[in-house]
Amino acid sequence: MAATLRGKAAIVGVADAASPTGELDVTGRALEARMIAEALDDAGIALADIDGICHHQSSLAAAEYFGITARFTDSTATGGSVFEVYLEHAASAVATGMADCVLVVFAQTPRADRRKGIPPAPRPSMPPGQNPMAEWEMPYGLQMPKGAYALAASRHMARYGTTPEQLATIAVKTRAWASLNPRARYRDAITVDDVLDSEMLVSPLHLLDCCLVTDGAGAFIVTSAERARDLRKPPVYVLGAATAHDHMMISQMPDLTVTPGAICGPRAFEVAGIKPGDVDVLMGYDSFTITQLLHFEDLGFCAKGEGGSFVESVDIGPSGRSSAKRHSGTLPTNTNGGGLSYTHPGMYGMFLVVEAVRQLRGEADARQVQGAEVAVAHGSGMVLSCMSTAVLGTEATL
């Protein structure tokens, strides 16, 4: 019974790395090691206490490298949402006693790698004749992944009248958050016209509708609620978690305007016992402006098709962060500046979790949402393919 997950596990240590230059000076295992050390120090636990590991490439190789003996292991691949999937699995593992302390670690440095002449890691490939994308999509020259999101935006606009200005509003508000984050790649304010005047890459998406390509890294540690209470920082509890996927290729998506988040979002909220109105901070994977617009609808912050008018009527930017408690006219969203303006090293889901934890601990400095008690980290992987929702809360929410 999934409802038993509520309050059983907590995130007790976090770390992330990003730079205004978009580039980090440390890469690979050395960067992962720095993230692990910072997350362990944040939690106040020792590397020897880690007995579970999640890594998007090989949990076996990472555990070997860092001297970890693991009794819980996970290298599930769902694209950039996988860090929310790992959180769900890790919370389940500690809730059932499979592991005591699970480490999730990630580093990816496309910009530093390019400068150093390091080739991109080979993607898992399928033999000829066994890859439907190579048979039914790749001959047509869709830029990936942005073209897939452009098709979803095209359909949403045609069906619901969503406008380029409404999508641009998401980029503008997210940039306003980034201006409060000294580590964000881009901090200068932008306007809707700036977005619409930026290069059209794949209609209807402009350059500023698209996420960044930066270096980035992070780590978080999950342990049991009991153990969490004795550690260095206030625990951030996992109140609910759920995952759903229904396609791999964009041409197989059952409905281009409805993501699997419409399944896992409400499910995670149900496990957590919350409603959208209870959410103080929404961290939604903004690979593109359309991605975040679909999150508002599928998570139930507005009705299907009303995402465009939602971002016009509700301020998702920083204006409401100083209010004692969230009021209906604001929804602080992607408070670190998002994949659109903070960082996006190919896979971004790690940063959703880290920022949600910092907000709930009151560690978000200038971008702190006052009184934040419930935060949602909602990951999106591949081409709107796999969604994973984690509802996180402070001690007061238990």
Added chain:
Amino acid sequence: MGRLEPQVSDAAAPFWEATKQRRYLVQWCDACAQPIFYPREVCPRCLSAGTLLWRESKGTGTVHAVSVQHRPANPTMADMVPYAVALVDLDDGIRVMSNVVNVDDPATIVVGQAVQLTWEPLADGCNLPLFEPAGPVKES
């Protein structure tokens, strides 16, 4: 000029063979009375292999979603930009990715545009199914 040519699967070999005669075949499960796309070894509804057959499409449909590519997806398509990539709802009940071609300006292709099949030769004698406008814009 050139595209990435499709990597033909065993399940879809009859589809590609038929394109040599510029015929578009849609896989069909006789037990479920439903079309299947993309072609598979078994029906994704009943997992049966023995009920699968092929039906010829009339090749008409409607643009479901469209995106104009202003940069090529790979260098071999550099001289084709800008071009329109669309998801097309065939009247046979399947949705496929393709290009909408034979238009002066790909930005004029909109959701709801009626389209019909056209073909582009591939290296091995097969043809790649593409679409071109065929009449008015319908309700999306």
